[in-house]
Amino acid sequence: MNGLAAAAGAGRVRDVSGLLATMTSEERKAALPVLKEIRAEIRGWDWDRWRERGAVQDALLVAGAGCLSGAAAAAAWIGARDLRSATVVPYGVVAAVLEDRDPTWLADVAHRLAARVSTAQQDAPLIQELVGMSGCETPTTDEYVQGWALSVTPARVGPVALREDRHAPVLVPRMFEATPLPSALTTYDDPDHPLHWPSTLARLAEEGVLDRAVLVDGCVLRLLRGGRPGEMRSLLHVLRGLGLTPAEESARVADWSGMAADGLSTVAAHAQQVLGRVAARGELSTRALAEMSAGVLFRTEKKLVRAQLSLLGKELRRDPAAAPELLPVVSEAFGHEDSEVRARALKLVARYVPAVDAGVREELAASAVLLGPAHRGEAETVFGALGDGDGEAVSEDYEEILPPAPSPRRLDPAPESVAEVVEQLLVLLRGAEDVVAFERVLDGVVRVAHREREALAEALRAAMTGRWWTDGTVGWADDRFSQDTRGLEVVAAALTGRVSARMLDRARSRPVRPGLCAHAGLSHAVDSRLWEVCYFLITRPLPFLLATPTWHTGTLDAEVLVDRLREYARLGARPAPVDFAQALLRVRREGGEAAAKAAAGLGTQEGDRLAAWLGDPEPVVPVLRTATADDDGGAQAPATSGLGRRIAEARERPAFKREFPRPLQWLGHTQDIPSHRCYHWEGGARYWPAVLPQDGEALAMWLLPGVRATAQDDARGDAWCLPVLAEAEGRPGPYLHRALACGLGARYGEDRLAAVDALLVLAARRQLDTGLVGREVAALVRDGTVKLNRLADSARTAAATGAYRTVWGLLAAALPALPAVAPAPRGLGEILEVAADCVERCGPDTASRTAGSGLVPGLTEQAGRGGSSRLVVQASRLLAALRQGSEHRRPETAKTSR
Incomplete structure (x- = not known):
């Protein structure tokens, strides 16, 4: 027993394995307490002993696995995170140590390890060994499937590894059900690569090693579930490699329809192609085509919608009798954002509308109001006079639809009890950056610590167990926290005694190093306030914080700050310098005359400083x-x-050096705009606006x-x-x-x-x-x-909210510099389409008042080029909309605008 403990403590894995082979079950059981003591000891080792720690971890893992008699305890020991070294776990040694155990026991351990979410993927080689030794059923958990797929592929290149693996028929179908899809299946896109799983699976299915029908079912069901683009691409590779027969394609019409309606673009396009082949063979019913078309025509991808209209056109040519059932579906495209799609849909309806009865014709006419002014003339030619609707142009009576202007929201009160503070602090440490929650919790920590510091510290010690700074020395934590507070993490560390007051005192008064960018200064402002709060939590807890905002924008009401200073004076508390300076930067100075008078009446240095600040008309950083x-x-x-x-500078403000603490004095000096993204963008940026909300x-x-x-x-x-x-x-x-x-x-x-x-x-x-x-x-x-296509997407999104006049005003200012450029920028047709839609919606009169009179330079030349390109068509449309007043007539074409 002593020899085993010595070997484990020295990190000698081979010696541990040999000693276990000579020990009785009683001796192994007696060795466990010593092994647990060694395990607890190495948790407190500094990181500079990482190599020694890794060797001991490996030896302890083997020793504990060999000494534990219970399957649950053995699986928990093997899967423990604190026994995982930076090197590969010695699975072969562990398996050798366990080979004399009962097969039922080995099977139990294997399935328990496979069920461990955190380690099953890493432990896949050991689980495979245990399954082979016990002869039990193969585990099929998602994590084990992930690990098995990664371990089996590199072992032997190509399909050989899968062909010889007896678990493959069970685990390969499970790959399609695992979430996420195993990375081995998605790593290689090249079909000729020897580790390309889709090609390998298709080859093994052809050879009969894998059940082809099971693979087809797995692919189709997973494509229906959806997933990340890379996953869907790999599944399509598998499906295409399997080469579905016409009968298999026709038997899955409902599945293809679901993919076409709801799948990713690549999946929908594949399903659409399959359904096109099924329809060409006459095996797609009119009802099924109508149902899937309704879903596809609702999509925003123009390529898919146009392809679906082509498919509907082919079906109508093949069977004109289907018009009563298909044309109402085609009319769903009348409201599509793309004008060419609307034009194609109208053209298709116009061709076959004579074949429908009056009821269907009336339904189609009701949908035609969605076409908009550009196509209203053509629609009236087909259906006669149309009623009013959302698609009608507006001129004199146009009213912009904008969201209500956002109103400031007051911050909720800070948490008041130890339990609330600890709970909300944990949420912030584990979640995304939230300035409002950050300020509330920070103020709550200060308030509660002022009343019951020891109770809060004790609760935090229990809640923070296992965090990276809880096991190391104070000096080790000081080194790291002195460079980066990591948000509220430093506050928890300070309250639990893991950082020193000396470090915090130095850090809180440290200035920004000369030459660093403003981003470094903003981050340093946030960190300095946290270091300062932590220093006072250790030395002299503050009653509350002065700089906690009143509003969600980060601003602070002057009257609130005066009240806080008055309470500080009553309690005889001395404000923290950085916290008070941050309060000044946040305070609303507009209309603060009454607050300035009240601040001056406090008779304190901070009150006088606030009064002077409220009366200073100069912005903090005049650009x-x-x-x-x-x-x-x-x-x-x-x-x-x-x-x-370098396009801007800030006027020097010497007063900052006299009146503000060192961490904020950089605001009074000239700041350059960096020409690129610096490393300071890596974290904490969402707290920056609250530094200077004014x-x-x-x-x-x-x-x-x-x-x-x-x-x-x-x-x-x-x-x-x-x-x-x-x-x-x-x-x-x-x-x-x-x-x-x-x-x-x-x-x-x-x-x-x-x-x-x-x-x-x-x-x-x-x-x-x-x-x-x-x-x-x-x-x-x-x-x-x-790039113009991205701009067009933004403009289209904004216009769709009803802000047509606003978007047209923006585009009208941008367009004069664009149509005259040769060659025409890519995406100009999309921009002109959005612009034309805006002018048609708000009316030429409103458009002229928004952007001034006159046509866009170069627009006539673009429209007069001839042809049917998107650029020419949309230039003609915009030109017609600007020229024609508010009448609903057919827009000029490229030919008539020359």
Whole structure:
């Protein structure tokens, strides 16, 4: 027993295995307490002993597995996270140690390990060994299937590994049911690669090693479930490799219909092609075609919708008698966002409408009002006079539909009990960044710690067990927390005694290093306040925080701050410097005369400072213009080109050095706009707007590089700030408008939606300069930062909310710089389509008042080029809409506009 403990403590895995073979069951049982003591000891080792710790972990894992007699205890020991080293777990040694156990016991351990979500994938090789030794049924948990798929493929190249694996017939079908789909199935896209699973599965099904029908069922059912694009692509590879027969395709019409209606674009396109083949063979009923068409025509992908209209056209040519059942489905496309789709649908209906009765014709005419003004003339030719509807153009009576301007929301009171504080703190530590919750919980921690610090500390010790800083030394935690607070994590560490007051005192007064960007300064402002709060939690708990915002935007009412200072004076408490400075940066100064008088009457240094601050008309960070040689905008707005240059500066404010603590003095110095995204964008950025909620334009200036990267570098997620800045206090300036222009052309949809939200918020607050945004957009398109197809998607989304006049105002300012460009920018046809839709919806008169009189330069030339390209058709449509007044006549075509 002593020898086993010594070998395990020294990390000698082979010696442990040999000693176990010579020990009786009683000796093994007696060794367990010592092994547990060693396991507890190594948890407290510093990270510089990682190599030694890894060896001991491996030895302990083998020793414990050999000594434990219960299957549940053995599985828990083998699967324990704290016994996992950085190297590969010695599965072969563990299996050898257990080979003398009863097969039933081995089977129990194997299935228990397979059921462990956290480790089953990693333990797949050991589970395979145990299953082979026991002869039990193969486990089929998702995690084990994932691990098995990864372990079996690299073992022997190609189908050989699966052909010889007796578990493959059971586990391969389970691969299609696992969530997520095993990564082995999706790793390689090249069908010629030897580890390409889809090709391998199709080959083994052809050889009869795997049941082909089971694979087909698995693929189809998983495609119906949906998933990530890579998963669906791999499943389509498998399905195509299996080569379904016409009978198999026809037997699954309902499945293909579901995929076509609800699947990813690639899946829907495949299902649509299959159904097209089934229809061509005359094996697709009219009712089934109508049902699946209704789902496809509702989709936004224009390629799918156009293909479905083509399929319906073929079926109607084959069987004109199907018109009464199919034409009402075709009319569903009358309301599609794409004008060409609407035109195709109308043309198809017009061709076959003579074959329907009066009732169907009346139903089709009722749907025709969705076509909009561009197609109203053609629709009236087919159906006669149409009634009023949403599709009718509006001129004099047009009214913009905008969301209500957002109202500030008050913060809820801070949590007041130990249990509430601990619960909400844990939620924040495990969830996403939330400024409102962050401020409430931080204030709650301070308030509760002031009343019952020891009770809060004890509750946090129990709740924080297992976090990375709970086992190391105080010095080790100091080193890491002195560089990054990791949000409220440092607060929990401070209250539980894991960081020192000395480190916190140094960190809270540390200035921003010269030369760092404003992003570093904003992060340092947040961290410095946390370090300061932690320092006072250890040395002199504050009664509450002064800088906790009143409103969700991060702003603080001046009257509230005066009341807090009055309470501090009553309690004889001394404000924390960074917290008080942050309160000044957040306080609303507009209309603060009464609050300034009350602050001056407090008779305290902080009251006098607040009174002077409320009376100071100077913005915190006054943004100035640095003109450059090629700018044509004078000194009134940022340049619309050369975004990488230093284009702005902040006026020096020496008073910051005298009146603000060192962590915030950087705000009084000149700040450059970085030309690229810096590493400071990696975390904590969502707390930055709350540092300067009264100066949204300065924030927009500093956040601009990240938003620009969403369009220029295809970055993801950095346009989150646009709705926040749109709701910020103060008048938005040119930098916010430029950031908005970048966000509208972002690569990813969530970023474009954030920009659209900001656009509508500014429009609702009557703070949007559509001309400025449009000119910025045009400049960004010219220099290649923004792609027109992305801009068109944003504009279409905004217009669909009812903001046609707002979107037209933006596009009218951008278009003069675009049609005349040769060659025409890709996506210009989409932009012209949205513009034409906006003009038709709000009416030419309203459009002229919004964007000024006159036609867009270059539009006539584009429309006169001839042909049926999207660009020519939409240029003709926009030209006709601008020329024709508010009458509902057929728009001019490319030929008539020459």
